[in-house]
Amino acid sequence: MRCLTRLSILWGISVALAGLASGGLAAGAELLIGGATTSITPDQPIALDGQFHTRISRGVDNPITATAVAIEARQADRGADQAVLVSCDLVAIRPVLLSALRQRLAEKLPEVDARKVIFTATHTHTSGVTEEGKYEIPKEGVMQPSQYVTFLADRLEQLIGNAWRARRPGGVSWGVGHAVVGYNRRAVYANGTAAMYGKTDRPDFRGIEGYEDHGLELLFFWNTGEQKPLAVAVNVACPSQEVEGGSKINADFWHDVRQQFQTGDYKDVLVLGWPAAAGDQSPHRMYRKAAEQRMLKLRGLSYTQEVARRIVGEINEVCGLVRNDVRTDIPFVHTVEDVALPVRKVTEKEAAAAQAEIDALAKKGGAARRQLWQQKVVDRYRQQDKEPTLAVEVHALRLGDVAIVTNPFELFLDYGVQMQGRSKALQTFVLQLTCGSAGYLPTERAVKGGGYSAIVASNRVGPEGGQVLADRSVEMINSMW
Amino acid sequence: MKPIFQRSALALCHAVFAACCLCPALAPARGAAAELWVGAATADITPDRPIPLTGGTAVRIGREIQNRLTANVLALESRDGQRSLDQAILVACDLCVIRPGIQEGFRKHLAGRLPGFDLGKLVLAATHTHTAPVILQDRYDEKDYEDAMQPKEYVPWLYEQIGEAVVKAWENRAAGAVAWGLGHAVAGHSRRVVYSDGSVRMHGDASVPEFRGIEGYEDHAVHILCFYDARKRLKAAAITLATTAQAEGGSKVSADFWHDVRRLIHARHGAEVSVLGFCAPAGDQTPRAQVRRKSEMRMCEFRGLTYSQEIGRRVASAFEDVAGVIAKDIRTDVPLVHRAVPLELPARIVSEAEYAVARKVCEDIDAKQTPAKSDRWTRTLYGSVADRYLAQQKGEAKTYEMELHVLRLGDVAIATNPFELFLDYGVQIEARSPALQTFLIQLAGASREHAYYLPTPRAMAGGALNDKPFTNYSATVMTNMVGPEGGQMLVDRTVATIQELWKD
Numbered sequence: 001m002r003c004l005t006r007l008s009i010l011w012g013i014s015v016a017l018a019g020l021a022s023g024g025l026a027a028g029a030e031l032l033i034g035g036a037t038t039s040i041t042p043d044q045p046i047a048l049d050g051q052f053h054t055r056i057s058r059g060v061d062n063p064i065t066a067t068a069v070a071i072e073a074r075q076a077d078r079g080a081d082q083a084v085l086v087s088c089d090l091v092a093i094r095p096v097l098l099s100a101l102r103q104r105l106a107e108k109l110p111e112v113d114a115r116k117v118i119f120t121a122t123h124t125h126t127s128g129v130t131e132e133g134k135y136e137i138p139k140e141g142v143m144q145p146s147q148y149v150t151f152l153a154d155r156l157e158q159l160i161g162n163a164w165r166a167r168r169p170g171g172v173s174w175g176v177g178h179a180v181v182g183y184n185r186r187a188v189y190a191n192g193t194a195a196m197y198g199k200t201d202r203p204d205f206r207g208i209e210g211y212e213d214h215g216l217e218l219l220f221f222w223n224t225g226e227q228k229p230l231a232v233a234v235n236v237a238c239p240s241q242e243v244e245g246g247s248k249i250n251a252d253f254w255h256d257v258r259q260q261f262q263t264g265d266y267k268d269v270l271v272l273g274w275p276a277a278a279g280d281q282s283p284h285r286m287y288r289k290a291a292e293q294r295m296l297k298l299r300g301l302s303y304t305q306e307v308a309r310r311i312v313g314e315i316n317e318v319c320g321l322v323r324n325d326v327r328t329d330i331p332f333v334h335t336v337e338d339v340a341l342p343v344r345k346v347t348e349k350e351a352a353a354a355q356a357e358i359d360a361l362a363k364k365g366g367a368a369r370r371q372l373w374q375q376k377v378v379d380r381y382r383q384q385d386k387e388p389t390l391a392v393e394v395h396a397l398r399l400g401d402v403a404i405v406t407n408p409f410e411l412f413l414d415y416g417v418q419m420q421g422r423s424k425a426l427q428t429f430v431l432q433l434t435c436g437s438a439g440y441l442p443t444e445r446a447v448k449g450g451g452y453s454a455i456v457a458s459n460r461v462g463p464e465g466g467q468v469l470a471d472r473s474v475e476m477i478n479s480m481w
Numbered sequence: 482m483k484p485i486f487q488r489s490a491l492a493l494c495h496a497v498f499a500a501c502c503l504c505p506a507l508a509p510a511r512g513a514a515a516e517l518w519v520g521a522a523t524a525d526i527t528p529d530r531p532i533p534l535t536g537g538t539a540v541r542i543g544r545e546i547q548n549r550l551t552a553n554v555l556a557l558e559s560r561d562g563q564r565s566l567d568q569a570i571l572v573a574c575d576l577c578v579i580r581p582g583i584q585e586g587f588r589k590h591l592a593g594r595l596p597g598f599d600l601g602k603l604v605l606a607a608t609h610t611h612t613a614p615v616i617l618q619d620r621y622d623e624k625d626y627e628d629a630m631q632p633k634e635y636v637p638w639l640y641e642q643i644g645e646a647v648v649k650a651w652e653n654r655a656a657g658a659v660a661w662g663l664g665h666a667v668a669g670h671s672r673r674v675v676y677s678d679g680s681v682r683m684h685g686d687a688s689v690p691e692f693r694g695i696e697g698y699e700d701h702a703v704h705i706l707c708f709y710d711a712r713k714r715l716k717a718a719a720i721t722l723a724t725t726a727q728a729e730g731g732s733k734v735s736a737d738f739w740h741d742v743r744r745l746i747h748a749r750h751g752a753e754v755s756v757l758g759f760c761a762p763a764g765d766q767t768p769r770a771q772v773r774r775k776s777e778m779r780m781c782e783f784r785g786l787t788y789s790q791e792i793g794r795r796v797a798s799a800f801e802d803v804a805g806v807i808a809k810d811i812r813t814d815v816p817l818v819h820r821a822v823p824l825e826l827p828a829r830i831v832s833e834a835e836y837a838v839a840r841k842v843c844e845d846i847d848a849k850q851t852p853a854k855s856d857r858w859t860r861t862l863y864g865s866v867a868d869r870y871l872a873q874q875k876g877e878a879k880t881y882e883m884e885l886h887v888l889r890l891g892d893v894a895i896a897t898n899p900f901e902l903f904l905d906y907g908v909q910i911e912a913r914s915p916a917l918q919t920f921l922i923q924l925a926g927a928s929r930e931h932a933y934y935l936p937t938p939r940a941m942a943g944g945a946l947n948d949k950p951f952t953n954y955s956a957t958v959m960t961n962m963v964g965p966e967g968g969q970m971l972v973d974r975t976v977a978t979i980q981e982l983w984k985d
Contacts, residue, residue, distance in 0.1 A: 175776075175779075175780060175783070176773060176776045176777060176779075176780050177780075178666075178667035178701075178795070180665040180667070180701045180702075184698060200908075200912035200913075201912055201913050202913075203913070203973070205909055205912055205913065206905065206909065206937075207697070207698065207904075207905030207908055207909060207937065208697075208698040208905070208908060210694070210695075210697075210698070211671060211694065211695040211697070211698065211699065212698065212699050212701075214665075214667045214699075214701055215667070215773055286912070287908065287911055287912035288663070288702065288911060288912075288918075290917050291663040291917050291918045292663060294662075294663075294917065295662060295663050295664075295803075295806065298662070298806045298807065298809055298810060299806055310665070318780070321780065321783040321784065322783065325783075413694075414693065414694035414695070417687075417694055417695060417772055418692055418693065418694060420772045420773060421687030421688055421692050421771065421772040422687070422688050422689070422690065422692060426775055426776050426779065427773075427776045443694065471690070474690075
């Protein structure tokens, strides 16, 4: 990710790589599909990413993994287009990690176009830190972020190579299911303010700020002649952060999804967990908590197991319906652009407030992470006239009747719904937290309500940029139809 | 709007109702653990002749029956030996709305037929199917009813049919048991589409560049109550979810997805089980999604189901799943307390500008030589706005009278309202309720006046009344007798009444 210097080139110097060879639709090409999975569980204690305070892992609840599906369209024995879809049990794909991965792939796997490898984080808050300087981490006995980046580069390079080499003729099928997983986490009050995870039993509670989407977009990958899918990609509008405050390595509900799904006939079927636009969603219940808890008790399940039960039930159901509709002779196109988005401008008042908080925290001592967070606001205020845009990597793919579009944000759901509503595809998979980490991208109504996730410190890009992102994403999709 | 019954008779009904409900002997402060008696029955409310279908701008004649309309009755009594501690009769009807006067008329019809039962504790609720009979004679032009059964014929027949079922349910009540649980089904979708200029359109086009999102929340919870006989066999089920029964529409008589829910539950548990389908606050919800429609229909094709059947499948699946789980926790000695509270809510005030719009629309329609079929509907709604303004000017029509029913049944609260209540209000009630589960039932027995939609402030911001009736439909004064001020009062009073039942 890099900042562009001129607003006038909002769309400018976008790099469109529409197909390795021709840039056109790879219609009627043969699809080659391969897959692999690997553990990315660090073998020593590590700082956990996703909270303001430092947590050092005290063991492993369950393994965190990365899973890859490699797709190549071949026409007349030539590669027409390709994509490697990688889902990682990480909180985010930090820029430092992304560039390390791309560099490694360019060096070691030249047959794969590193730019067409799509890394998505599931947003588990119980995975390792990959960015130096973000947390105060003991130097001894703890895997350092840069060490973990190297560890990940080793594992993911191997993973992608394995998936690429495993390519065999195959096809895809797609379907929609439903699972109540993500809940809108922003409570609104009588005075117009909003709060993430705000209390809902207060007399001044007025409702939930926005929408929820309990649709489950499902994409099944098949190798010819196999009775079971090679992999399933599950796009759910919810980050995996039910156990977010924990202090053990944990893949959150995706672990349970894998465990419950990969049994019987579906043993070894790979699962790609893909968070859809869900900046304002989480698995945490905003009300009705006691009733949900009672049902868990009666079922004898943890909440992550319950979430998995809901998702896996649908995967099984939909797989049964679409298994006879596997398509091999379909258009496959993959484009990637750096889209320049106008940044959310820091006001003078906001910069002053950030500086005041930094000063207050410095006086008290500690809270380095929070100071750093506010320092970025002050820095942005100083730089924003010189750097009015933020370039973000956006991928758009057409795979038969399915569109896949990515962004690096915790993107508020409304933008994802816009993309789905306006897309010409039968099904549109929106992948957030992909190929970068650019913070929350809130809606206008969220900015009005305030609260964490919609304040300037949480938003490098605001509603203006969000609309640009939505519009460009839709254009990229629809240009393929 | 003309009420079916004379105001004097209604006033008497209200007085009797209020007296009954407030009588301490009949409404104990709190239900002690006691024996729960359960009765259930089902009435077929489908006449075997053509019927005018309600819920549209012009009347449609239903000449074919896609599936039958029913009214499902649940009679509950809490008993200490031979002593009745409290009681309730809930009736879920495959009707669009329980129009003004219908519940009162039905109570009158039942007078003397239910010994020991306080008729003020009977509640009729509608599922909001739009393929059910018109029940107000003046809703449409009489000549448009053609050869179909007239509302004035249907309503007495309806009373007979439901009346028999109510009597049967009350008489067959016996010691039983109850269990409750929470499931999920994606059945209701927010139907208000927001555009870049701030305007909102119900079922608006989400594929245009100006589309900015869906106005509000969705709630895919399914609240389930199972009622059993003494041998723990399922006798009745009450299911509440935040959507109206409008999956399909059309011009055939149909109970919409509730038919499919019942069919699936009956196939598993027996045709004698009464299945009460209730609509939770869902003024801004319907089963139809605003996005992903084509892919949803493709999945229906794979399954060989209509959309209504698909919604039925989801709800019935949630029911089966939950019913299996809660069978471990069946209760017999739960408190039952039923409060019926007369409530006056502040009316939504008609502004002078709105009056001017309404008057102009009425004048334009009145001047037409050959009015369109929908003009009667339009004239009625705009005419009502003008009438309300004039009544306001005289100091009348400042409040809306309704019955609020609140029940405690074990750890469950049940609360009703007569509106198409926007979901946010329901969420507020549930979040603030001390009950483990709070079953909310909208479209329950309007009193003297139509209740219509009860919108949120954000919905009202989606557009003001103009000469196009579907501008911000459901959130303009045309279809709001009560606005957000009254909505908040309804929430606060409902919560306060529930809290009363959870004291100590």
